[in-house]
Amino acid sequence: MSTLNPSSSPAPVPAGPHAGKRLSPLRVALGVVVVLGVVAAGLFGFRVFVVDQARADGLAPWFASYVDATVTPSFPFETPPTDAQRDVVLSFVVAASGPLSGSPGEQDGSSSADAPTGAAADPASGSCTPSWGTAYSLDGAAQSLDLDRRIARLRQQGGDVMVSFGGANNSELATACTDPEALKDAYEAVVDRYDLSTIDLDIEGGNLTDAAAGQRRAEAVAALQTERRAAGHDLAVWLTLPIGPSGLLEDGTDAVAQMLDAGVDLAGVNAMTMDYGVDLDGASLGRSSIDSLNGLHRQLGALYSAAGIELTDATLWSKIGATPMIGQNDVPAEVFSLADAQTLSTFAQDKQLGRLSMWSLNRDATCGPNYVDTRVVSNACSGVDQGDASFAGVLAQGFGGSPDAAADTVTTPEPTTPVVDDPATSPYPIWSESTSYLAGAKVVLHGNVYAAKWWTRGDTPDDPVLNDFETPWTLVGPVLPGEKPFALPSLPEGTFPTWTGAAIYEKGDRVLFEGTPYEAKWWTQGDSPAASSADTDGSPWVPLTESEMAELTAPQQSRPGG
Structure with missing residues (x-):
């Protein structure tokens, strides 16, 4: 997702953001089962999947807006005025590109607490050190942005945070860090510091096209997820990817396949339904978002099937999220309106998508009168006239679940009995x-x-x-309940000549055979239209299509004066 400013990340503060988080008995039980499953898989060479208890209990889908954590002016996510702003996705943690600063222009020196164990290969480069948008170390964000304290305050009010790794700018940790163990430790440092039950991997641009980085990322996240679940700590992993009008591009499907092949239990794939940059053939961004998500649903079914995991359509929908860029997109011609938000919301509720998000909460307001050119994307307003409405309020409809509760979900293959067609x-x-x-x-x-x-x-x-x-x-x-075989409308005798074996027919000639109209594909004599159903290719006859039949049987409109 685009951001005009970098982002930052926090560090451990005693009893800070961890306040209010608890270890549920279900999570402990899941951890034990996962351990047994991993052992069994190692001994017998097959994958073990745990029963999806949370989904079976009717887990509600959730909504959480992205918040650019380091953009100026700082957004007060810690004091949500409405339930629609209760949960947030803080963005973006990336690899530090050099010595980190506590605040822009001020050196604080990265503390050893920020660097994960084993990340000493090149401390100056910070390639294995997590940062918030390269602008703040974890400790620096705690000091300069009060990030840890603000997270704790949000949780005191019943909200929660996720952290998003990556984004459109800078290097995602796996791209910069080539030491597998140090990479896992880097992710773990962020997860532990903020006591996260859900993480978001926003992979785009060069971070997405780097296949080697993708493999490192998948293996590191799989190892971290397995370790945490074995200890009774949930870790839901969402993969956020750019999408086209018909679904993910090849780099995106490759990224999903890497995750599944590495054994990551994906909570889902979140589509960035924004910045298409192609001809949408007149479709609104709301309609285009729906087309994208239908394509993603088909792709996820194929990807999970290839990984040996069969899931029902409903479960596949629950593993899909959508994140539009509200208002003016980076592509000047693309504007996501409140009407588009309602279109997407209605579809998401109907299909029961697992999550909805938006980029970003910082921008969910009408631009002020001093912001002259709304076609230029702002970090602080949407670029459209919202009146009294908010995009968060529209998109959060029907999405009252909690990301923390959703982290209990474990994917399991679902036996499906094919419908027997009658x-x-x-x-x-x-x-x-x-x-x-x-x-x-x-x-x-x-x-x-x-x-x-x-x-x-x-x-x-x-x-x-x-x-x-x-x-x-x-x-x-x-097939709808009560349907019966479709019967072509019968045509009155004499509409076309009745077929006879002795007649010669040229291409385009039409005949009636046992009440059904046929059209000749080429010159023919003596070839019965009855053979067309058994040998579609070899028969010179093809029955008229439904639309052609409808035209022939439709009542003729009377002409003025006729």
Whole structure:
């Protein structure tokens, strides 16, 4: 996510941000089971997944806005005026690029408390040392920003914080730190200092395209998550990624696959539904966000399936988050309005997404009269006229859960029984591997209706694919209760000539055969239209499409004066 200023990070203060956090019996139990699972996996060479008790108990999805922790003026996240501002994602912890300062322009010298164990390879470079936007050490942020104290105050009022690693600027820890153990310790230093149950990995730009860094990141986070769960401490991991109108790009799907292959139990993937920078074909950012999330849902299904974890559609939706950039985006033509926020909110509630966020709480206000050009992105206002409304208030609707409670969730494979399709209750023919289908043809498979995008044969409609262009099928929707086989409207006798074996037909000629209209694909004589269903490719006949039939049977509009 874009930020015009760097970000900062805090350090351990006695009884500071840890106040109010407790170890639940469920977390202790999960830790014991995870330990047993890890041991079993090591002994027998297979993955063990724990029952998802929290999800089974109807865990509520949650909302938390990003807050740029070091931007000026400082945002008072510690005194939320509404429940919509109760939980926040503090941004961004990155690798320190040099000796850290306690405040801009003032050297405080990084204390040994800031540097994780084993990170002494190059203390001057700070490559394995976490910082807030390279501007503050953890101790420096505690001193200059009172960050630890403000976190503690928020928790006293029932709120909580997550920390986001990465962002659009600077080097994410895994990109800069090549020592695997030091990298894990760097993440752990931040998690322990702020007593975090949820972390956010905002990976974009060069941090995302660096495959070696991605592998280090996945392995370090997996090790840290396993250690913490074994000790009874939850650690939910959200991977925040840029997205296009049809889903994640290849670097994004690779990042998810790396995490799953390393054994990270992802809480979910949070899509940055912003700054598309491509032609949206007239669609609003709200509509484009929905398209992006539908694509991500399909991709997650394929990625988890490839990792040997089968999840239901509902669980996959619960593993998806969305983060729009409110108001004016960095792409001048893209503006996320309050109406877009309501569109996304309605969709998110309907699908029960696991989380919603926004960039950023700092910007959730109408710009003042002195801010002349609202097309230039501001860190302190949205660039749109919000009136009395807030983006947080709109997006938080129906998302009253807690990130801390959600951290109890553990992913487990879900046995799924494929729907057995019944021709008597299916509106279209049941898909067959041996049948050829032309563009526009509709079929039923496992309780869903699919439409062919182009000629296809043998391509299973519900095969998991990462990209929409890899499948010739579009999911239209489920078979509805009470449906019966679709019957083409009958045409009156004489609409077209009745087919006869002796007649010669040219390409484009239409005939009636047993009440069904067909059109010739090429010159033919003696070839019965009845063969078209068994041999779509070889038959010279194709039945008219639904739309063509509808045109023929639609009542004619009377013309003025006619």
